Amino acid sequence: xxxxxxNNIKLKFKTDNNVFSPxxxxxxxxxxxxxxxxxxxxxxxxxGCGYGFVGIYVSKIVGQNNVVMSDISKESxxxxxxxxxxxxxxxxxxxxxxxxxxxxxNNFSLILTNPPYHVDFLxxxxxxxxxxxxxxxxxxxxxxxxxxxxxxxKFISIFGGVEIIEIDGYYVFMxxxxxKNSKTKEKNINKLSKKLERKYSYKK
Numbered sequence: 001x002x003x004x005x006x007n008n009i010k011l012k013f014k015t016d017n018n019v020f021s022p023x024x025x026x027x028x029x030x031x032x033x034x035x036x037x038x039x040x041x042x043x044x045x046x047x048g049c050g051y052g053f054v055g056i057y058v059s060k061i062v063g064q065n066n067v068v069m070s071d072i073s074k075e076s077x078x079x080x081x082x083x084x085x086x087x088x089x090x091x092x093x094x095x096x097x098x099x100x101x102x103x104x105x106n107n108f109s110l111i112l113t114n115p116p117y118h119v120d121f122l123x124x125x126x127x128x129x130x131x132x133x134x135x136x137x138x139x140x141x142x143x144x145x146x147x148x149x150x151x152x153x154k155f156i157s158i159f160g161g162v163e164i165i166e167i168d169g170y171y172v173f174m175x176x177x178x179x180k181n182s183k184t185k186e187k188n189i190n191k192l193s194k195k196l197e198r199k200y201s202y203k204k
Contacts (some may be wrong), residue, residue: 004053006030009060013051013083019076020050020114029054029114031167032144035174036110038062045070045103045134047113047127049094052080054112056087064089068105070097099123100130108134111141121150128175132158135177143173 002013004025020026033054038044038061046055046069055069064084069092071077077096084092095102111131115124124143128151131141141159145151148164148171155162159175166172 006033006057009057011053011057011060011087013053013056014079014086015051016075016079019073019079020116025053026114027168028144028146028170031170032112032114032142032172033057034167035165035172036112036142039109040066042066042109043105043107043136044068044110044112045105045108045131047100047111047131048072048115048123049080050076052076052083052094054114055080055092055094056084056089058112059084059089059092060087064092068093068095068103068108070095070100070103072096072098099126100134103134106134107136107139109136109139111135111139113142114144117145117147121154124151125154128154128158132177137177137179140174140176144170145173146170 002015002024004011038058040062042062044058044062044067049055049069049071052069055067059067069080074096077094080094097103113127115127117124135141146169151173152162152164155173155175160178162173162175164171164173
């Protein structure tokens, strides 16, 4: 059992050795949430929720009805449901889904994710590509990893730009879905990718 306090919010979590970061809240995840300004009107997807820290934490800020949690693992979904009840969260939506396949909504203002990144890029590739489609215009995707270049290039290719912040060896990526008014504008984005990279990417 993990007991944790963040921004005066006390939380507790049952974990298991088969889920990610079972003995403490992952530092990369904490780095990511530290960069997000939450609003009570946000509609948030915790993508790859594990045992539920992010979704349960943000539901205490924006309201449990405004949060969806998902994970491919049945065990993670069950743990998240248990931990939601443990933290007095009764009405949160927790869905078992391979990437975003079972996520029907497409109007999220925030997607937060700490994807598996130690093996290959297949899962984060789907997260970024499918996540873009599930955001409303002006919505933002936050992702944290320990690798930089592939993620930077992928975000730029899908979103047109990305901000990168390095915190304690982790890279927090933030990309915003912007309105595309014409095919010409899309072409300009592609042509200006190097300029966009300099504008939207930086490293501490």
